[in-house]
Amino acid sequence: MDPIALSELIPDFQKKGAPLEASVSGDEILYLTETGKFALPFTPPPMRNHGNWLVSLNKLVKWLGGMVEERGINLFCGFSGREVIYEGERVAGVITGDKGIDKNGQPKGNHEPGIEIRAKVTVFGEGPYGSLAQDLIKKLKLCEGKNPQSYATGVKEIWEIPPGRIKKGHVIHTMGYPLGNDTFGGGFIYAFSETLLSLGLVVALDYKDPYGDPHGEFQRFKQHPVVASLLKEGKMVRYGAKTIPEGGYFAIPRLFFDGGLLVGDSAGFVNVPRLKGIHYAIKSGILAAETVLDSLVKGDSSAASLSPYAGKVEESFIGKDLHKMRFFKNSFSSGFLSGFFKVGLQYAMGGWWPGGMPRAEADHQAMRSLAAYYRNGARKPQEKKYDGTLTFNKVSDVYLSGTKHEENQPCHLVVLDRDLCVNRCTREYGNPCRHFCPAQVYEWMKEEEKGAGKLVIQPSNCVHCKTCEIKDPYGNILWVTPEGGGGPEYTGM
Numbered sequence: 001m002d003p004i005a006l007s008e009l010i011p012d013f014q015k016k017g018a019p020l021e022a023s024v025s026g027d028e029i030l031y032l033t034e035t036g037k038f039a040l041p042f043t044p045p046p047m048r049n050h051g052n053w054l055v056s057l058n059k060l061v062k063w064l065g066g067m068v069e070e071r072g073i074n075l076f077c078g079f080s081g082r083e084v085i086y087e088g089e090r091v092a093g094v095i096t097g098d099k100g101i102d103k104n105g106q107p108k109g110n111h112e113p114g115i116e117i118r119a120k121v122t123v124f125g126e127g128p129y130g131s132l133a134q135d136l137i138k139k140l141k142l143c144e145g146k147n148p149q150s151y152a153t154g155v156k157e158i159w160e161i162p163p164g165r166i167k168k169g170h171v172i173h174t175m176g177y178p179l180g181n182d183t184f185g186g187g188f189i190y191a192f193s194e195t196l197l198s199l200g201l202v203v204a205l206d207y208k209d210p211y212g213d214p215h216g217e218f219q220r221f222k223q224h225p226v227v228a229s230l231l232k233e234g235k236m237v238r239y240g241a242k243t244i245p246e247g248g249y250f251a252i253p254r255l256f257f258d259g260g261l262l263v264g265d266s267a268g269f270v271n272v273p274r275l276k277g278i279h280y281a282i283k284s285g286i287l288a289a290e291t292v293l294d295s296l297v298k299g300d301s302s303a304a305s306l307s308p309y310a311g312k313v314e315e316s317f318i319g320k321d322l323h324k325m326r327f328f329k330n331s332f333s334s335g336f337l338s339g340f341f342k343v344g345l346q347y348a349m350g351g352w353w354p355g356g357m358p359r360a361e362a363d364h365q366a367m368r369s370l371a372a373y374y375r376n377g378a379r380k381p382q383e384k385k386y387d388g389t390l391t392f393n394k395v396s397d398v399y400l401s402g403t404k405h406e407e408n409q410p411c412h413l414v415v416l417d418r419d420l421c422v423n424r425c426t427r428e429y430g431n432p433c434r435h436f437c438p439a440q441v442y443e444w445m446k447e448e449e450k451g452a453g454k455l456v457i458q459p460s461n462c463v464h465c466k467t468c469e470i471k472d473p474y475g476n477i478l479w480v481t482p483e484g485g486g487g488p489e490y491t492g493m
């Protein structure tokens, strides 16, 4: 975490006991080949971490939540925000999800209907690909004239390791293996202490391979000698996965509308080269609060009254950083190595690149059919073997994510057209949901007699990453909020 925004919000955050794991003590960027590594001779300035902190976002958010409650503000944990209240084009609040509905949609004995929470201004900060934010973006056409947002899936584990291998606060970022030249992404290893590592792999979801599997790639990442030697005789203690918005400056939606604002990852505020967004989430929250206060004082919460928020974001370090890096992600569209070269040139030219706003397609459009990707005939997906010590299958990982859902509730993963899965997707893409979901929620069961198969969904495994709705090539999956309180624990993540 870059502390710039937290220090603005709470200048004495260290004295007040913010849960900081370590200050960054050193930085490395490695290019990994299949068995070797090359260290970059220097860390490019935007990727330097001197002065930054390693934090567990889960702990930081809990700590901030406690401070908010001390000031008499109500936090309604354990409730999902299910639906936006619209009055015409105006946003008037949010309806929370019902509790106690059974899997057939019938009320159970403990049924509690959702409640309407009405507000003059509603600020949406649901993280990446929030269900309500997506609804707002579509209904109010907030992305008109912008690129569609693009995402990556980050798969992460926390490990306890023997001492003496890495210094507390050390940061390693990797490029190259296990991702090919046509897949954007990289690995990270953060030493929370000499014996506690947070590590993961981020894979951009504009990959083409219908068998693409971010969880499987992360397991391969851990087998690389650089990583395996750190983890040897260690113990994996926690797992999680989440999408990250990566579209940058050209994919930022309109941030204001009648009665509301977008902040944080819901607005696409992530600095991709720095792999950082916490400081943008905090800063956009500060700017949203200032704007809301002004609008309440004026007694006017129309889009016009809330529009100064967009200017404040643009003039803040959020807008300046993202503008400087506006061509970053697109530079990698024709391969990782050429992208790295282009980004170096852009940096030297202050972020400029010829041609104006590059066009981008939505991530689900990037996937190629089996016939197109495997031109010499449809390859079978590689059988993956995991040893349960260094590498883990998805179900074992889900167990360590602490994911829990009420079993008797409607499935929160809605497949809009099941016939499409059988009649087209099997043939065209080989049912890629089985591969891109990092939690083995989607399984394909063969029905021998009929010679076909059927999709079986295990919603209780879902770690709420949102990859499926983003990457399904037909847009055939809808992620709706499950009963409030369900989902992964994120403890220490």
Ligand code: SF4
Pocket (backbone or CB within 6 Å): 413, 436, 437, 438, 439, 440, 441, 461, 462, 463, 464, 465, 466, 467, 468, 469, 479
């Ligand atoms: S079902 Fe979808 S949201 Fe849930 S873990 Fe799988 S890909 Fe992620």
